[in-house]
Amino acid sequence: MPRHMPDKAFKSADFVNSRDGRVMRIMAEYLEPQKRLREAGIDDTVVFFGSARTPARDDAEQALAALRDTAGTPPEALARAERRVEMSHYYEAARDLAYKLTEWAAELGQNNGEHGQRFSVVTGGGPGIMEAANRGAAEAGGSTIGMNISLPFEQYPNEYISDGLAFEFHYFFMRKFWMVYLAKAAVVMPGGFGTLDEFMEILTLVQTEKIRRKLPIVLFGSKYWQNIVEFEPMAEFGTIDLDDLDLFHITDSVDDAFAWLKSQLSEWAVDHPGAGLTADVEILARLDR
Numbered sequence: 001m002p003r004h005m006p007d008k009a010f011k012s013a014d015f016v017n018s019r020d021g022r023v024m025r026i027m028a029e030y031l032e033p034q035k036r037l038r039e040a041g042i043d044d045t046v047v048f049f050g051s052a053r054t055p056a057r058d059d060a061e062q063a064l065a066a067l068r069d070t071a072g073t074p075p076e077a078l079a080r081a082e083r084r085v086e087m088s089h090y091y092e093a094a095r096d097l098a099y100k101l102t103e104w105a106a107e108l109g110q111n112n113g114e115h116g117q118r119f120s121v122v123t124g125g126g127p128g129i130m131e132a133a134n135r136g137a138a139e140a141g142g143s144t145i146g147m148n149i150s151l152p153f154e155q156y157p158n159e160y161i162s163d164g165l166a167f168e169f170h171y172f173f174m175r176k177f178w179m180v181y182l183a184k185a186a187v188v189m190p191g192g193f194g195t196l197d198e199f200m201e202i203l204t205l206v207q208t209e210k211i212r213r214k215l216p217i218v219l220f221g222s223k224y225w226q227n228i229v230e231f232e233p234m235a236e237f238g239t240i241d242l243d244d245l246d247l248f249h250i251t252d253s254v255d256d257a258f259a260w261l262k263s264q265l266s267e268w269a270v271d272h273p274g275a276g277l278t279a280d281v282e283i284l285a286r287l288d289r
Contacts, residue, residue: 010024025171026171030174032167033147033167033178036164037145037178040143040165041117042120042165042182044118044119044183045121045122045183046098046101046119046122046183046261047122047123047185047186047187048129048133048189049123049124049189049191049194049195049198049199050090050094050128050132050133050187050190051087051090051128051129051189051190051192052124052127052128052129052130052155052191053127053128054087054091054128054190055084055088055091056131057088057091060081060085061085063084064085067081087190090129090190090221090224091128091131092132093189093220094136094189095133095139096136097133097136097220097258098121098136098137098144099136100136101119101258101261101262102119102137103141104262105118105120118270120137120144121133121136121142122144122145123146123179124175124179124194125145125147125149125155125158125161125167126155126156126157129189129190129191131160133187134158134161135158137160138161143165144160144162145161145162146158146161146165146166147167147179148167148168148169149169149170149172149175150168150170180205183215184213184215184265184268185215185217185218185261185264185265185269186202186216186217187220187257187261188217188218188220188248189220189221190220190221190224190225196228199219202217203247206247207247213269213272216249216260216261216268217247217248217249218248218251218257218260220250220251220252220257221252222251223252225250231244231245232245
């Protein structure tokens with residue numbers, strides 16, 4: 001017997017999970033989703049961003065009714081529950097918009113005799129708005145994707161993600177890469193720090209032409225967003241161009257959002273499926289389609 005019989009490095013869990021094995025873990029979060037998405041026939045997507053805390057209308061109304069039936073409920077608790085009912089409008093809007101987009105994409109594929117699904121809905125995979133969009137797409141009979149992230153306060157993939165299309169990421173930047181790389185459009189619903197981060201990164205990539213393809217962006221909920229971000233003063237102070245305000249479409253209407261996205265996708269994306277899942281060269285270096 002030879003004196004030394006070491007394991008191969010990639011078989012060592014200690015090494016793979018060590019600081020020195022980080023590059024291997026990053027590449028795994030690139031290559032494994034690439035393989036599964038290619039095998040599932042996912043060529044392009046519409047990505048939905050929004051708060052994980054936004055409840056479905058039924059759940060919010062039931063919670064409010066329970067508090068109203070409970071003697072001694074503090075006024076501030078009732079106010080929070082009433083606000084959650086108000087915010088549940090965005091859950092239902094995301095659900096409805098995802099349904100309409102998925103239904104249209106299915107009709108589009110049938111009319112063109114295409115194999116596979118166009119414009120699959122992809123989300124961050126968790127609850128709230130993410131669940132709503134996955135739910136709407138699933139209810140329309142489409143494949144729908146969830147890119148979940150492991151967090152200290154566990155965020156579990158929602159139940160409406162299609163079988164085989166639930167992904168679990170450790171690295172935020174790899175998760176965001178896969179949420180955006182195949183996207184031909186983006187819908188940004190009201191959300192918190194994470195949603196702002198995702199929205200601003202997409203805007204930056206589009207503005208700087210790191211994303212070279214046309215990427216229409218819907219910013220849904222004017223009342224919410226106008227209280228969170230004021231873009232016009234940026235143009236007035238010269239930190240962005242006035243034309244940069246045209247990089248997104250603000251609306252409060254599901255029908256308007258759907259009509260605008262349908263028009264944009266029909267003009268820029270219908271005849272250009274896919275984002276090159278079989279091509280590995282420079283994919284990590286550039287979001288350039």
